Amino acid sequence: MSIDTTSGPLPGRSSPESPVSRDERLQTTGFLVRLMRRPELGAIGGLIIVGIFFLFTANSAMFTLNGGLTIMNPSAQLGIMAVAVSLLMIGGEFDLSIGSMVAFAGLVFGIFLLEWHFPLIIAVAATLVVAALVGAINGAVVQATRLPSFIVTLAFFFILRGLSLVGLKIVTGGTTQLRGFTEATADSVFTPLFSGFAFSGLFRRLADLGLIELLPDGTPAAPGIPIAVVWFVFFTALATWCLLKTKVGNWIFASGGDARAARNSGVPVDRVKMGLFILTACSAAFVGILTVMDAGSTDAMRGLQKEFQAVIAAVIGGCLLTGGYGSALGAFFGSIIFGIVSIGLSYTTFDSDWFQVFLGVMLLIAVIFNNHLRRKVTGER
Amino acid sequence: MNHIANSMGMHRAHEPTLPARGTPIIEITDLRKEFGQVIALAGVSLTVRAGEVLCLLGDNGAGKSTLIKTLSGVHAPTTGAFMVDGEPARFRGPRDAQNAGIATVFQDLAMIPLMSITRNFFMGREPTKGMFPFRWVDYTACSTVTHDQMKKIGIDVRDPDQAVGTLSGGERQCVAIARAVYFGARVLILDEPTSALGVAQTSMVLKYISQVRAEGLAVIFITHNVRHAYAVGDAFTVLNRGKTLGTFRKNEIDMEQLQTLMAGGREMQSLSDELGGMV
Numbered sequence: 001m002s003i004d005t006t007s008g009p010l011p012g013r014s015s016p017e018s019p020v021s022r023d024e025r026l027q028t029t030g031f032l033v034r035l036m037r038r039p040e041l042g043a044i045g046g047l048i049i050v051g052i053f054f055l056f057t058a059n060s061a062m063f064t065l066n067g068g069l070t071i072m073n074p075s076a077q078l079g080i081m082a083v084a085v086s087l088l089m090i091g092g093e094f095d096l097s098i099g100s101m102v103a104f105a106g107l108v109f110g111i112f113l114l115e116w117h118f119p120l121i122i123a124v125a126a127t128l129v130v131a132a133l134v135g136a137i138n139g140a141v142v143q144a145t146r147l148p149s150f151i152v153t154l155a156f157f158f159i160l161r162g163l164s165l166v167g168l169k170i171v172t173g174g175t176t177q178l179r180g181f182t183e184a185t186a187d188s189v190f191t192p193l194f195s196g197f198a199f200s201g202l203f204r205r206l207a208d209l210g211l212i213e214l215l216p217d218g219t220p221a222a223p224g225i226p227i228a229v230v231w232f233v234f235f236t237a238l239a240t241w242c243l244l245k246t247k248v249g250n251w252i253f254a255s256g257g258d259a260r261a262a263r264n265s266g267v268p269v270d271r272v273k274m275g276l277f278i279l280t281a282c283s284a285a286f287v288g289i290l291t292v293m294d295a296g297s298t299d300a301m302r303g304l305q306k307e308f309q310a311v312i313a314a315v316i317g318g319c320l321l322t323g324g325y326g327s328a329l330g331a332f333f334g335s336i337i338f339g340i341v342s343i344g345l346s347y348t349t350f351d352s353d354w355f356q357v358f359l360g361v362m363l364l365i366a367v368i369f370n371n372h373l374r375r376k377v378t379g380e381r
Numbered sequence: 382m383n384h385i386a387n388s389m390g391m392h393r394a395h396e397p398t399l400p401a402r403g404t405p406i407i408e409i410t411d412l413r414k415e416f417g418q419v420i421a422l423a424g425v426s427l428t429v430r431a432g433e434v435l436c437l438l439g440d441n442g443a444g445k446s447t448l449i450k451t452l453s454g455v456h457a458p459t460t461g462a463f464m465v466d467g468e469p470a471r472f473r474g475p476r477d478a479q480n481a482g483i484a485t486v487f488q489d490l491a492m493i494p495l496m497s498i499t500r501n502f503f504m505g506r507e508p509t510k511g512m513f514p515f516r517w518v519d520y521t522a523c524s525t526v527t528h529d530q531m532k533k534i535g536i537d538v539r540d541p542d543q544a545v546g547t548l549s550g551g552e553r554q555c556v557a558i559a560r561a562v563y564f565g566a567r568v569l570i571l572d573e574p575t576s577a578l579g580v581a582q583t584s585m586v587l588k589y590i591s592q593v594r595a596e597g598l599a600v601i602f603i604t605h606n607v608r609h610a611y612a613v614g615d616a617f618t619v620l621n622r623g624k625t626l627g628t629f630r631k632n633e634i635d636m637e638q639l640q641t642l643m644a645g646g647r648e649m650q651s652l653s654d655e656l657g658g659m660v
C-alpha cells in the first residue's frame with residue numbers, strides 16, 4: 001500500500017502527529033442525507049415496490065430459488081450491458097447501437113468459430129476486438145464531428161443490424177440463423193466460462209442436504225447459478241469500484257458533468273469517452289456471445305430493443321440523461337426490476353403484454369424522481 | 382525555501398523545485414491568438430519570474446483570459462514564441478501545463494456542480510495508492526486535505542462530500558483557489574479570483590498570493606481592482622484590445638497612473654468626477 005510517487009503524497013496525512021481534523025458540523029450529515037445522496041436509492045425503492053406487487057399477485061413459484069434464478073438470467077443478459085451503459089451515460093454519452101451489436105457480435109463470433117474454426121477462447125477474444133473497433137469508430141466519429149452521440153450511434157444501430165442480416169444470409173446461404181455452436185464448443189475447456197451453470201457442485205450438495213428441492217429424476221430443481229449472472233455480479237462490482245474508488249471513475253463523472261471544465265482541470269476527456277464507447281460495445285458483444293452459447297445458435301434479430309432497455313435500466317438506476325451522475329449499482333437493480341417484471345407477469349393472471357406498459361410507467365417515474373433528486377443534491381434552483 | 386513554507390503553514394501536493402528568485406519561468410514574445418476572424422491577442426510579450434507577482438490588467442475583452450488560457454494549455458497560440466524555463470513549450474492540453482507546474486484558477490472556475498468538493502478538488506490530479514491494476518484513490522484522506530485547505534482560506538466546509546453545486550459563488554471560487562494553490566508547483570495563475578469574495582476571503586487570497594511568492598513561485602494575478610493589484614504586485618502588464626500597453630515595475634508607476642492605463646487611457650478623471658469621485 002505504498003503511495004504512488006508520481007501523483008504525489010498527501011501532506012498532513014502521512015505523519016501520525018497530525019490528527020484528522022474534522023468540522024464539528026461534519027457529523028450532522030445524517031444517515032438519511034447520505035442515503036438520499038445515493039443515486040441508486042430510486043432503483044432500490046422501485047425494486048421493493050415491484051417485489052411487493054408480485055408478492056400479492058404472483059404464484060408462489062416465483063419466490064422459490066429456481067424462480068429467482070429464472071428472473072436473474074434475463075436480468076443479467078440485459079444488466080451486463082446496462083452497467084456499461086450507466087458508465088457511458090455518466091460520462092455524458094449514449095450508445096443506441098448496442099442492441100444491434102448483440103446480433104452483429106453473434107455473426108462475427110459465428111464466422112470465427114464455425115467458418116474459420118478458431119478455438120473458442122480465440123474466437124471470443126477476436127469478437128471482442130471487432131466490437132472494440134466498432135466502439136472506437138463510434139467514439140471517433142462523435143469526437144471528430146462533435147455531433148451528439150445519440151445520432152451517431154443511431155446510424156450504427158441500423159448499420160450493424162443490416163450487416164448482421166446481410167452477413168448471416170451470405171454465411172448461411174440464405175437464412176438469418178446460424179446453428180452449430182453447441183457442437184463446435186463441446187470439448188473446449190473454456191466453454192463453462194460462457195455457458196451453463198456455475199456452482200453446480202454446491203447446488204448438488206445443498207440438494208443432498210435437503211435445502212434445494214429435487215426433481216422427480218433426482219437432480220436439483222436449480223442446477224446452479226447461470227453463468228451470465230456470475231458475470232453480471234462481477235462486472236457490477238468492478239464498475240462500482242471503478243466509479244467510486246479510482247481515478248478513472250472520477251474522470252468519468254467529470255467528463256459527463258462538464259467536459260470543458262474537466263478538460264481544463266487536466267482530465268483526458270477524449271480518452272475517457274473513447275474508452276467508454278469501446279467498453280459499451282464490448283459489453284454488448286459479450287452478451288451476444290453469452291446468448292449465442294446459451295441458445296446454440298445466432299439470429300439476426302437478437303438484441304432487439306436492448307439498447308432502449310439498457311438505457312431504461314440505467315435511468316431507473318439513477319443515471320441522468322444529461323450525464324455526470326448515476327451509479328453502476330443502480331443499473332444492476334434497474335436490470336433486476338426489468339427481469340422481475342418481464343418474467344414475473346407470467347407467474348400472474350395478467351396478460352404478459354402489460355410488460356411494455358409497466359416499462360413506460362417505470363421509466364417516467366424514474367426520470368421525474370431523478371430530476372427531483374438532482375435538484376435536491378446540487379441545490380440547483 | 383522549505384522552512385518558509387512550513388512556518389507559513391502551507392502544505393502542497395508537491396515540494397516545488399524552484400529556480401532562484403527573478404529567474405524567468407515563462408517567457409512569451411509576440412504571441413498572437415486568433416479565433417477565426419476574431420483577433421483576441423495581437424502580439425503580446427511578457428515575462429513571468431520566479432518569486433514575483435505579475436498583475437495582468439485591462440478592460441473587459443482586452444484578452445486577459447485568452448492570454449492565460451494559452452499559458453495554461455487550453456488554447457494553442459496561433460503564432461509567437463512561448464518558452465518555459467528557456468525551452469520552447471508546446472502544450473497539447475491543460476494536462477501538459479499542469480505537468481510543467483502551472484496551476485490555474487480559470488474565470489469560470491472549471492468546477493463540476495454535480496461532483497463533491499473533494500472530487501472537484503482532486504479532479505485530474507487524483508493521488509493513487511496500490512499497484513496497477515488495483516490503483517485506488519483514498520477519498521477519506523482527500524477529504525481531510527480538502528477540508529484543511531478550505532479552512533486555511535477561511536471557509537469552513539460543512540461536508541467535503543457535498544456537491545459543489547450547493548456552494549455559494551464565493552465558496553466555489555475559494556475551492557478553485559485552494560485547489561490551484563495546493564497543486565501549483567511553480568506557477569500560479571489566478572483569473573479574477575476575488576470577483577465574488579467577501580472581505581475576509583479577499584484579504585485571505587491576497588495574503589495567499591504573498592505567501593506563494595515568498596515560497597518562490599511565480600504568480601499571474603488578473604484583477605479589475607487596482608488596489609488589490611498594487612497591494613501584491615511586483616510588475617504590472619496592461620492589456621488593451623489584444624495588445625500590451627506596457628509592463629511597469631512597481632517603482633515605475635503609481636496607483637492612479639495604473640488606473641488610467643487600465644481604462645485604456647480614457648479620461649477616468651471626468652467619469653470619476655461625474656460619479657462624485659467614487660470610482
Ligand SMILES: Nc1ncnc2c1ncn2[C@@H]1O[C@H](COP(=O)(O)OP(=O)(O)OP(=O)(O)O)[C@@H](O)[C@H]1O
Nearest residue numbers: 416419420421439440441442443444445446447448
Ligand atoms: N473561443 C473564442 N472564440 C471567439 N472569440 C473569443 C473566444 N475567446 C475569447 N474571444 C474574444 O477575445 C476577446 C478577449 O476575450 P477575453 O476573455 O480574453 O477577455 P478578458 O480580458 O478576459 O475580459 P474580462 O475582463 O471580461 O474577463 C473578446 O473579444 C472575446 O470575444
Ligand SMILES: [Mg+2]
Nearest residue numbers: 445446447488
Ligand atoms: Mg476574462
